[in-house]
Amino acid sequence: MLRFLTAGESHGPALVTIVEGLPAGIEVGVAGIAAELARRRLGHGRGRRMDIEEDRVEILGGVRFGKTLGSPVAVMVHNTEWPRWRSEMAVEPGASERPLRSPRPGHADLPGMLKYDTRDARDILERASARETAARTVAGHLAKQVLGEVGVTVISHVVAIGDVAARGVRPGPADMAAVDASPVRTFDGDAEARMIAAIDAAHDARDTVGGVVEVLAYGVPAGVGSHVQWDRRLDAALAAAVMSIPAIKAVEFGDGWAGAAVLGSRAHDEIDFGPNGFTRRTQRSGGIEGGISTGETLRLRAAMKPLSTLMRPLATVDVVTKEPAVAFRERSDVCAVPATGVVAEEMVAWVLAAEMMRLYGGDTIAAVRLADAAHRSRLAAF
Numbered sequence: 001m002l003r004f005l006t007a008g009e010s011h012g013p014a015l016v017t018i019v020e021g022l023p024a025g026i027e028v029g030v031a032g033i034a035a036e037l038a039r040r041r042l043g044h045g046r047g048r049r050m051d052i053e054e055d056r057v058e059i060l061g062g063v064r065f066g067k068t069l070g071s072p073v074a075v076m077v078h079n080t081e082w083p084r085w086r087s088e089m090a091v092e093p094g095a096s097e098r099p100l101r102s103p104r105p106g107h108a109d110l111p112g113m114l115k116y117d118t119r120d121a122r123d124i125l126e127r128a129s130a131r132e133t134a135a136r137t138v139a140g141h142l143a144k145q146v147l148g149e150v151g152v153t154v155i156s157h158v159v160a161i162g163d164v165a166a167r168g169v170r171p172g173p174a175d176m177a178a179v180d181a182s183p184v185r186t187f188d189g190d191a192e193a194r195m196i197a198a199i200d201a202a203h204d205a206r207d208t209v210g211g212v213v214e215v216l217a218y219g220v221p222a223g224v225g226s227h228v229q230w231d232r233r234l235d236a237a238l239a240a241a242v243m244s245i246p247a248i249k250a251v252e253f254g255d256g257w258a259g260a261a262v263l264g265s266r267a268h269d270e271i272d273f274g275p276n277g278f279t280r281r282t283q284r285s286g287g288i289e290g291g292i293s294t295g296e297t298l299r300l301r302a303a304m305k306p307l308s309t310l311m312r313p314l315a316t317v318d319v320v321t322k323e324p325a326v327a328f329r330e331r332s333d334v335c336a337v338p339a340t341g342v343v344a345e346e347m348v349a350w351v352l353a354a355e356m357m358r359l360y361g362g363d364t365i366a367a368v369r370l371a372d373a374a375h376r377s378r379l380a381a382f
């Protein structure tokens with residue numbers, strides 16, 4: 001079983017990721033992890049912290065001579081901002097000099113304060129912060145190392161910023177560098193400038209803007225996931241994983257919501273058989289039927305709401321005086337949709353690696369490769 005946990009606050013000393021269940025023999029290094037973390041920092045609309053935060057990586061366990069040992073892999077991502085927060089985020093007994101009492105609508109602030117019985121929103125927001133997705137990116141990178149050994153590539157691109165939508169063009173695995181080179185990580189060169197303008201307009205209005213990302217997984221064989229139990233359905237696991245990313249409010253597979261509006265004769269992917277085995281005439285399902293991968297490209301979309309930290313704050317209530325107040329302002333991003341595409345990639349990669357490890361087992365990456373080859377040749381001979 002593949003599993004991971006993260007720990008750490010946004011302005012604490014570091015984030016920590018522990019991944020267990022990785023087979024032995026996977027190539028892992030600081031440079032590879034750092035390169036993936038750098039992708040998550042991409043995107044027009046991120047705040048100043050992305051300029052100063054370095055994401056310094058340290059591997060604490062599970063790797064020897066550049067390869068996994070089969071033991072838990074522990075990775076620390078240092079917060080280079082920590083020295084500035086040393087007193088406000090001190091581990092030692094004490095109290096805050098600046099408790100945050102006016103929770104931001106839309107953020108975890110108020111529900112978290114009610115749940116954990118605190119009058120200082122910093123007790124909540126430090127962990128609710130999307131900074132935590134840096135730790136998930138480490139897990140996603142490790143998952144991608146497994147997937148790379150079995151011919152699976154997971155990519156993402158931005159398909160909408162605010163009301164600016166990209167055309168329906170879809171990048172392939174070879175297009176990822178081009179997508180990453182776009183300031184908004186879109187594959188539609190025509191929409192790019194309008195997306196940037198939408199972010200700039202939100203910035204000038206001291207507002208924030210959301211959008212939609214699409215994740216594509218190439219090379220997933222048929223048979224990953226299962227129809228036999230609710231929690232073994234691949235789409236259910238993927239939806240939960242992507243929905244757990246901060247600010248995601250909707251996830252759809254294939255034609256998703258649009259599919260609800262058409263008749264059955266226009267909603268499914270008709271089946272052919274040829275030299276390449278079973279193929280589909282259309283790509284409406286998103287590559288999953290009955291909770292099982294079909295062998296077609298896997299496709300899902302996630303909608304991200306605009307970030308809830310506004311420079312022109314919304315109305316709220318002071319949790320101590322109960323008087324009307326305006327929400328506190330934290331330094332924040334205007335738009336994090338391009339980075340969220342990368343995080344969605346990581347979560348999809350994670351679920352696919354976990355499900356494929358469940359299918360194949362294997363203590364070594366060689367054993368996983370062998371099981372994958374056997375699975376694929378059985379499918380080819382079906």
Ligand code: EPS
Nearest residue numbers: 047049050129130131134330331332333
């Ligand atoms: C975030 C607020 C900003 C973002 C941060 C997430 O942090 P700060 O308040 O320190 O400027 O930069 O994102 C990251 C640090 C990151 O690595 O993604 C928030 O409130 O969620």
